[in-house]
Amino acid sequence: MATLNKDKSHEMGLHEEQLKGRTQQRFFSADESENLTYFHSFDVDTSKSATIDALEMTPREINGEIRTLMEKGIGDITVDNPMSRHGVGVGILNRLNLTFSDSLGYFGCGLIDGPNVHIKGRVGWSCAENMMAGTVVIEGNAGSTFGAAIRGGDLVCRGSVGARTGIDQKGGTILVGGNTGAFSGFMMQRGRMIVCGDAGMNLGDSMYDGTIYIGGEVEELGVDCVPGEMTELDIRYLTSKLDLYGIKTPKGVEKMQKFVSGKQLWNYDNLEPHEKKIVL
Amino acid sequence: MCGIAGIIHKQGGKSVNIGEQMTSMLQALKHRGPDSTGYAMYGPDNGNQVLRFKVAEAADLEGSYDIHAAIESRLATIDSRLAELGVKVVSKESPTEYAHRYEIQFSGDMQKLADFIEDIEGVEILSIGNSLELVKDLGDAAIVSEQYGLNSFNGTHGIGHTRMATESDVDIRSAHPYWAYPFNDVAVVHNGQLTNYWTNRRALERKGHRFSSDCDSELIAVYIADKISEGVDLETAMRDSVEFLDGVFTYLVATKDELGMAKDVMAAKPMVVYEGDDMIALASEEVAIRKLFDHPIDTFDPYHGEVKVWQH
Numbered sequence: 001m002a003t004l005n006k007d008k009s010h011e012m013g014l015h016e017e018q019l020k021g022r023t024q025q026r027f028f029s030a031d032e033s034e035n036l037t038y039f040h041s042f043d044v045d046t047s048k049s050a051t052i053d054a055l056e057m058t059p060r061e062i063n064g065e066i067r068t069l070m071e072k073g074i075g076d077i078t079v080d081n082p083m084s085r086h087g088v089g090v091g092i093l094n095r096l097n098l099t100f101s102d103s104l105g106y107f108g109c110g111l112i113d114g115p116n117v118h119i120k121g122r123v124g125w126s127c128a129e130n131m132m133a134g135t136v137v138i139e140g141n142a143g144s145t146f147g148a149a150i151r152g153g154d155l156v157c158r159g160s161v162g163a164r165t166g167i168d169q170k171g172g173t174i175l176v177g178g179n180t181g182a183f184s185g186f187m188m189q190r191g192r193m194i195v196c197g198d199a200g201m202n203l204g205d206s207m208y209d210g211t212i213y214i215g216g217e218v219e220e221l222g223v224d225c226v227p228g229e230m231t232e233l234d235i236r237y238l239t240s241k242l243d244l245y246g247i248k249t250p251k252g253v254e255k256m257q258k259f260v261s262g263k264q265l266w267n268y269d270n271l272e273p274h275e276k277k278i279v280l
Numbered sequence: 281m282c283g284i285a286g287i288i289h290k291q292g293g294k295s296v297n298i299g300e301q302m303t304s305m306l307q308a309l310k311h312r313g314p315d316s317t318g319y320a321m322y323g324p325d326n327g328n329q330v331l332r333f334k335v336a337e338a339a340d341l342e343g344s345y346d347i348h349a350a351i352e353s354r355l356a357t358i359d360s361r362l363a364e365l366g367v368k369v370v371s372k373e374s375p376t377e378y379a380h381r382y383e384i385q386f387s388g389d390m391q392k393l394a395d396f397i398e399d400i401e402g403v404e405i406l407s408i409g410n411s412l413e414l415v416k417d418l419g420d421a422a423i424v425s426e427q428y429g430l431n432s433f434n435g436t437h438g439i440g441h442t443r444m445a446t447e448s449d450v451d452i453r454s455a456h457p458y459w460a461y462p463f464n465d466v467a468v469v470h471n472g473q474l475t476n477y478w479t480n481r482r483a484l485e486r487k488g489h490r491f492s493s494d495c496d497s498e499l500i501a502v503y504i505a506d507k508i509s510e511g512v513d514l515e516t517a518m519r520d521s522v523e524f525l526d527g528v529f530t531y532l533v534a535t536k537d538e539l540g541m542a543k544d545v546m547a548a549k550p551m552v553v554y555e556g557d558d559m560i561a562l563a564s565e566e567v568a569i570r571k572l573f574d575h576p577i578d579t580f581d582p583y584h585g586e587v588k589v590w591q592h
Contacts, residue, residue, distance in 0.1 A: 084566040102576045105567050121576050124566055125550060141580045144547060162581040163547035182547050182584040200547075200584055 038113065040067070041094035044075030055081040059088050070096060084124065089117060095134070106143070109136050112153075125162070128155045131172065137245065144181065147174040150191070156245050163200065166193045169210060177247045183222070185212050185259075194238060194256075196249040204259050212259040213238060215249035226262035234258060281444045282471040283309030284456075284551075285563040286532045287572075288437035288539040288592050295324055299425070299433025304571040305563055306421035306440045312471075312564060313444035316455035317424045318416030320467035320534055321438035325410040328370050328383045329464070332406040332414050333358070333397065336378040337451050340402075350402065351377060357400050365393055375428045379406075379417065379452075391462035395490075404453060404492050409465035411435070411536045416455040436592040437539050439532045441469040448495040457534075458501035461490055463508055465536040470497035471564055472529030472549045480524070500531050515589040518542045522585050532562065540589035547584035554579045560590050 050069050054062045062079060066089070069077055076097040082088055086105035089098060089112070096115040100108075103121030113132035122140030131150040137158075144162030147155040152172040160178030164186055171191040182200035185193055188207040198216035205222025212225070213234070221227075238253045249256060285305040289296055298321055306317055335354040340347050362369060368385040375381065386393060394405050407414030413435075415428045421442065425431050441456035448454040460466035477496040480503070485491065489502045503524060507517035518533060518540050528548035533540045541562055543551060552566045554577050561569045566579050582588060 084570045086565075086567065103566060103570070103579070105565060122566070122579055124552070140578060143550065143552070143581045160580065163584055179583075181581070182545075 038093035040091070041114075042070040043073065044070055044094060044096055045073050046075035046095070046097050048074045049076040049078070050074045051078045051080060053080050054085070054088075055083065059085050062088050063090060066092070066098070070094065082121075084121075086124070103140065112136075122159065123157075127157075128153075131155060133172075141178070146176075146180075147172075150174065152191075154241075154245075156247070158245075158247065160197065165195075166191075169193065173241065175241065175245060175247065179216065182219075185210070185225070186222070188212070188261075192237075194241065196242075196247060204261070207261045208263075209261050213256045214259065215251060215256050218257065218259075221259065224261055224263045225259050228258040228260040230254075230256065230258045281312045282456075283312030283442040283564040283568070284439070284469045284471045284530065284532055285309060285441075285561075285568050286437070286439040286469075286534065286539050286541070287559065287561045288590050289559050290590070290592055291436075291558060293436055293592060295434040295436060297432065298435045298438045299430040301572055302438050302440045303421045303425040303431055305561070305568040306442050308568040308571050309442045309564060310420045313442035314420060315445045315450045316416060316418045316441075316443045316452070317421045318414070318441045318443070318456045318469070319424070319430060319438060320407070320412060320414045320440070320457040320459075320469070321430070321433055321435050322409075322411040322465070322534065322536060323413060323433065323435040325536070327410075328385055329408055329410055330413055331382040331384050331408050332379070333382075333403060334379045334406060334452055335403050337453065338376070338378060338418055339451060341377065348377070354400055354403055355380070358397055358403065361396050361400070362393075365396060367393065375415075376417070379415075379428075381413075390464065394462045398490075398492075405459070405461070407459040407467065408462070409536070412459075412465040412467060412534075414457055414459055414467055416441075416452055416457065418450065418452065418455070437534060439467060439469050439534045439539065441471075447473065448493060453493045454495040456495075456497055458493075458495075458498045460501040460505035460508070460533075461492075463505050466501070466504060466508065466533065468497070468501040468504060468531060468533050470500050470529055470531040472527060472531070472544065474499055474525055474527040474529060476526040496527075497531075500525065500529075500533075504533055514538055514540055515587060518587045518589065522587065530564070538589055538591050540587065541582065542587045543582050543584060545585040547581075551582055552579050553582060553588070 078099040080101045084103045084105045087107045089109040092112045092115045098117045100119045104123045106124040107126045108123050110129040114134045117136040119138045123142045125143040126145045128136045129148045131153050133152045135154045137156045141159035142157045142161040146161040146165045149168040150172045151170045154173045156175045158177040161180050163181035165180045165184040166174045167186045169188045169191045174193045176195040179197035180195045183202045185204040188210040193212045196215040199214050199218045201220040202222035204225030370383040373381040417424045456469045457467040474496040529544045530549040530551045550564050554561045554569050
């Protein structure tokens, strides 16, 4: 079983970062005894590969075929010709290397916990909604409500994304290589959002917590969103995360702007971490 | 929910089979709106005007023994009134008993013509234009296309709509596209809800504009028509509309030479755009655009309040 390198994550500042006295991220330990095993998770071997030609398949058939292959222990799956279909690659609850050779439609890769997904085209609205863990990397652009309510993992779009990116984000990292639209970070509650380009109006509107980094211009801040102070820890974290995915900001990491919540909710901040789970 | 789609070819006005392309896109959007499907497509201008009108609703034909005679009577009255106005009817087509297409020659007052014809009970003009062919009926794109023979339609651009009725009835009157009465060749399709519909409808009616339905989407067509009547260009009219209209919307407008899109300030309704060297295609979902290609394409979502206009 894998172990977390706690020293490294401490070194990166992920455990020490404090904003208004609040811890930004609580890390999951693979060694903890309360680890859960999902009913539909499979023990797969990433050295075993398979390809699905989805040209004539329905979304249900595509998802069913992915599950069938995982049941057979195949851990590296490529889906050709997804043809922008909706609701594909959803509900995958174990580690898996999954590649889509073209674009996905709406609600692609939603409700996942663990897989590493690579989408070589673009995605429509609500990509990776409610993602718990894993990585999703999109080569093209993405539609609105990108990463809605994600709780963990890295969600990366090399292009630009639409409106309401990270709405209700509860954890994890959203990384955007281009621009993001209006109402990004709306009601954000945890996690980090990194946008290398510009952000539309009402950025971080009604956010409770979390951190937003913007590399370009911000059209307008939303209610409760205020500028934060960039620290050395922020810069190290951003440098590390951007290097991991080979993404650069036009003006450099040091010039990025940081935004946080300017309010404290009495029934949110006063709770213990285990109580916050109930709220979230 | 509703689905909208548009396509414009930038080949110096060269015609291609946009009927088949629009049908493919609209059929792919059927799940967004199965109640009715509409097309506004732009073909070659041969100097004549195309008058599309209906003399009854499709539902009127069911359960009424008198409707067939009424339709005959209405058609006779239309012919009589056209002759009275000096309109020369070049050809007539009747894809259905209730929907008709006349090719006409007329150089007089278009609003007077429209008002005179629509004064006949049960008659509604769907469109008038030199290039515009506006067709809308109940059912999905495959049904409407088959019914009206649209799959072989050659033209430069077009817009279309699949409707899920939310604000008004399931009938042809409430189906999209809407013609921007009384202007030649202007049509609108819309996905969304307009919350200041009645206030602005009353204001526009006081200015002399007519509404043929209770569908909020018609407000956009009438607003654009109002702006055009004031000499405002299409792109400016659309930019103004983003402020004027309240609610959530994405809409497409087509004129004889242009196709435009506008999105509300909250970017609440979807639109995906493909911009190629030869062609621009837009739809509520990329799955519709992909019906036109057998290879991967790059697309993007326009942002809040964004307006874009393309010419063929």
